Amino acid sequence: MAYRETAKTRAKADERRTRIEQAARHVIARGGIAAASIASVAREAGCSSGLIYTYYSSRDELLRVVFARAAGHELAVVEAAVESASNAADIVDSVVEVFVRRAVTGRTLAYALLLEAVPESVQIERMALRRGYVAAIASGIEGRYQTTTSAEVAARALVGSIAENLVDVLDPAKEPPSVSAVEALITELSVFARTAIGEQ
Amino acid sequence: MAYRETAKTRAKADERRTRIEQAARHVIARGGIAAASIASVAREAGCSSGLIYTYYSSRDELLRVVFARAAGHELAVVEAAVESASNAADIVDSVVEVFVRRAVTGRTLAYALLLEAVPESVQIERMALRRGYVAAIASGIEGRYQTTTSAEVAARALVGSIAENLVDVLDPAKEPPSVSAVEALITELSVFARTAIGEQ
DNA sequence: TAAACAATTGAAACACAATTCAATTCTTTG
DNA sequence: CAAAGAATTGAATTGTGTTTCAATTGTTTA
Numbered sequence: 001m002a003y004r005e006t007a008k009t010r011a012k013a014d015e016r017r018t019r020i021e022q023a024a025r026h027v028i029a030r031g032g033i034a035a036a037s038i039a040s041v042a043r044e045a046g047c048s049s050g051l052i053y054t055y056y057s058s059r060d061e062l063l064r065v066v067f068a069r070a071a072g073h074e075l076a077v078v079e080a081a082v083e084s085a086s087n088a089a090d091i092v093d094s095v096v097e098v099f100v101r102r103a104v105t106g107r108t109l110a111y112a113l114l115l116e117a118v119p120e121s122v123q124i125e126r127m128a129l130r131r132g133y134v135a136a137i138a139s140g141i142e143g144r145y146q147t148t149t150s151a152e153v154a155a156r157a158l159v160g161s162i163a164e165n166l167v168d169v170l171d172p173a174k175e176p177p178s179v180s181a182v183e184a185l186i187t188e189l190s191v192f193a194r195t196a197i198g199e200q
Numbered sequence: 201m202a203y204r205e206t207a208k209t210r211a212k213a214d215e216r217r218t219r220i221e222q223a224a225r226h227v228i229a230r231g232g233i234a235a236a237s238i239a240s241v242a243r244e245a246g247c248s249s250g251l252i253y254t255y256y257s258s259r260d261e262l263l264r265v266v267f268a269r270a271a272g273h274e275l276a277v278v279e280a281a282v283e284s285a286s287n288a289a290d291i292v293d294s295v296v297e298v299f300v301r302r303a304v305t306g307r308t309l310a311y312a313l314l315l316e317a318v319p320e321s322v323q324i325e326r327m328a329l330r331r332g333y334v335a336a337i338a339s340g341i342e343g344r345y346q347t348t349t350s351a352e353v354a355a356r357a358l359v360g361s362i363a364e365n366l367v368d369v370l371d372p373a374k375e376p377p378s379v380s381a382v383e384a385l386i387t388e389l390s391v392f393a394r395t396a397i398g399e400q
Numbered sequence: 401t402a403a404a405c406a407a408t409t410g411a412a413a414c415a416c417a418a419t420t421c422a423a424t425t426c427t428t429t430g
Numbered sequence: 431c432a433a434a435g436a437a438t439t440g441a442a443t444t445g446t447g448t449t450t451c452a453a454t455t456g457t458t459t460a
Contacts, residue, residue, distance in 0.1 A: 002404035003458040009406080016407095038448060048409045050450075059448065117317035130367065149395075153365060153388040157396075160364025161357035167330065188353040195349075196357075196396035202434035203428040209436080216437095238418065248439045250420075259418065407456070412449105419444070426437065 017055050020045045024066040029109045032116050032172070036063060064121045071113060071129040077102065078133055082140040091140045092158060092193035099162050100186050103170060104177065111170040114163055133159045141197065158193055165189060217255050220245045224266040229309045232316050232372065236263060264321045271313060271329040277302065278333055282340040291340045292358060292393035299362050300386050303370060304377065311370040314363055333359045341397065358393055365389060 023045035027036045038059050042049045056062040081094040103110035112118070118126065138155035165185060169177050177185075223245035227236045238259050242249045256262040281294040303310035312318070318326065338355035365385060369377050377385075 002460090003406060003456090004404095005406080006458075009457080013407090037446095049448085050410065051408055053449065054407075117319075117323070119317075123317070127367070127371070130364070149388045149392045153385070154392055156364045156367075157357075157361035157389070157392050160360035160362070162360070163364065164330070164356045164360025165353060167327070167356075171327070185353070188349040189357070192349045192354055192357050192396060195398055196392060198395055202430090203426090203436055204434095205436080206428075209427080213437090237416095249418085250440065251438055253419070254437075401460100403460090404458085405456105406458095407454100409454070410451100411453105412451090414449075415447095417445095420442085421440100422442100424437100424439070426435105428434085428436090430431100430433095 021066050028112050032108055032112045033118050060119045060121045067122050068125045075132040079136045082136050088141050088197055089194050089199040093190050096189045096193055097186055103166050104182050107170055221266050228312050232308055232312045233318050260319045260321045264325055267322050268325045275332040279336045282336050288341050288397055289394045289399040293390045296389045296393055297386055303366050304382050307370055
């Protein structure tokens with residue numbers, strides 16, 4: 001008699017949802033959160049503005065979901081780096097390297113994840129990402145090395161040290177850094193971090 | 201024949217301007233940049249919204265001026281702490297102590313200065329503040345102590361370490377930290393920072 | 401194919417603060 | 431005091447982007 005929801009229908013809806021999230025991610029990676037208006041995400045996704053509201057209750061909600069997914073991905077990379085390292089010095093080296101290289105490669109996304117002005121709901125996800133980084137590093141350091149201070153303070157300090165040294169590098173108003181500048185930064189941050197946790 | 205600008209007039213205008221900036225500072229200290237709408241600053245200053253545009257070309261400009269002044273004050277305090285210290289370990293100790301205590305005492309202002317989402321023009325002032333902190337610390341470290349890494353990277357890392365460890369402390373959604381938690385944080389950050397620069 | 405209803409559109413409505421400006425109030429000077 | 435003009439008001443306007451929803455298009459079933 002009539003149209004009813006079916007597997008095919010649901011699959012198509014899922015695809016649409018995915019397409020919208022991908023579009024939002026692309027727009028953010030290109031121009032930051034500021035560029036991710038409903039209209040521009042819709043344009044990128046090839047749909048109308050209205051349709052986005054079939055999948056998300058508001059712009060903030062869409063941004064929150066997309067941000068959380070991107071953050072989860074970044075965190076997983078850092079967690080993997082921590083896990084594959086064999087001692088505290090290795091951990092901080094890997095974290096510095098992975099963090100800086102990924103930030104430089106995906107400048108605008110990194111800027112959005114770390115520094116850009118974001119709506120409240122997204123800020124909450126950003127805090128969660130930072131807590132995730134800290135937890136990953138702290139757990140890595142804690143088991144294997146007796147630091148002079150609490151692993152949590154040290155882990156936070158490491159995250160802060162890296163992030164602060166990326167501020168200029170990620171500044172959208174500035175030119176991207178040269179390869180040699182990036183290498184130099186990685187080296188110096190590694191030395192600093194190893195010293196900071198009392199290794200070598 | 202007519203009314204013309206005079207010393208008294210100018211003095212009154214200056215007073216007005218000062219009153220508006222004070223009002224803006226109060227509003228920000230109470231509720232952050234987000235709370236500093238033109239209407240609420242006007243209410244606090246006891247004048248109309250329109251009058252603010254006699255003194256500032258836009259809300260962003262007002263915020264920029266007020267932020268820059270507050271930032272300058274904070275920076276001067278840190279610079280004084282650096283100058284009064286006699287060696288690298290003293291410098292980092294003083295900076296940690298002054299930074300953390302002031303942040304905790306003026307939580308909302310510190311949040312605005314360091315972490316809150318701000319308009320572009322204010323973000324530029326924030327960057328200047330951070331560069332100021334880095335320069336002050338770096339110059340202090342550089343002359344008196346041979347660090348393992350460049351003084352600039354170390355100074356940035358120190359600023360980042362402190363700021364990151366303040367994130368939870370300053371979160372407006374959270375309770376202010378207990379006195380003992382603040383003391384513990386200062387101690388731990390000091391130990392971390394001294395270790396980081398290679399001093400005991 | 402027709403009926404039933406879901407998916408999609410996109411222009412209009414809305415929200416919300418910044419900003420403007422005609423009208424009013426205040427100050428100064430001769 | 432009256433005229434000139436500056437200071438001030440605050441309601442109306444503007445700008446910008448989100449959100450809605452009546453109308454349209456697409457899909458499914460009998």
